[in-house]
Amino acid sequence: MEDYMEIKERYDTMLNVVRFSKRLQLPVEVTNEYLEERQHFNKLRVNAEKSIISNALSTNTTSNILKMDDNWCGILFLDDKNNLKFKTEPIPEDSLRFIQRDPSIQGHITRKELEVLLLGLPDSAYLNWYKEQIKEKAVRYLRENGHRVDTDLLTVPKVDIDRCDWPVSPTSHSGENYAIRVLGVDQVSAKKYYRQHSDHIDQTLVDMYNTSEFIWQDDRAEYYVTLQNVILVVSNNSIVTLYPKDLGWGQEIDRTIILMQIAKLSKLREKLFTKEAAVSKDLKEIEENLDTVSADILELQEKLSQAIMYMDSLESTKVELLKGVNIVKQKLETESNKIFKKTKI
16 A cells, blocks of 8 residues: 555656646656656556455455555545546545445445545645645656746746835836837937936836836736836846837726726636636546556557567467478479379369
């Protein structure tokens, strides 16, 4: 059981490594390498589960629950195709009675029944802790393999930022853009103009930021709208660029439209978070099933390869046997021709 839990932990870690590598946009060949490692551990996991199921069937177990360690329980259940399957869950001792049954008397629990029963159990604090530990191990694994991991890129924060703790400074790029887009300086002269007036422009940008309103945040930057309806783009405590929003209705109406659009975006983003949370469990199950099918395909390919090798061996043996027969047959024909003349009948 300890071996299985160790394999599960390695598999869960690689599952997160693959997800994070995609989110961090690592090279495709690197992600594929981690994907192969994940599939390797999934194959070990699937084989271990098959062994557990086989052992449970051969010993005629009187319980559908197997104790894996102090926190995890293994549950035997029937899938939609009536095949016996196995999954692990951190179920508190006092909640086991809701799920436990004797298969020899009551039959095995079905997947749908198990899902309903698990939903009725209280949230597991240990499971949340385990997930965080696995994420930390995945981040550590990526860093040990030479990748720079900004954990802020792995999740999109949903909270505002405290300006007092995060003072900003303008970049030369944002200063030049201010000269071009707000003051109307031509693009050719913008760099020189900014160098000559950098102190004043930088202070103006900081003042604009300090009186601006936070409106949006994604995995790249935070966005603020100033009193003059200028959008400031802030990343890593720097104002990296800006652009005025002139919708043609005057400053006050334009600002109202901007804030209404941001409110609409906020609602859609919240809807997205809710939707992602709702499907995350199903997506994880699909990913695990895809890994299982991949492992089964590899196993079948291996068996097919062995069968082809065996067939080739049989064909070779057949050729050798017929070769011996043909030699004797030719000798018989040669000797026969010495006595009998070939005639048409």
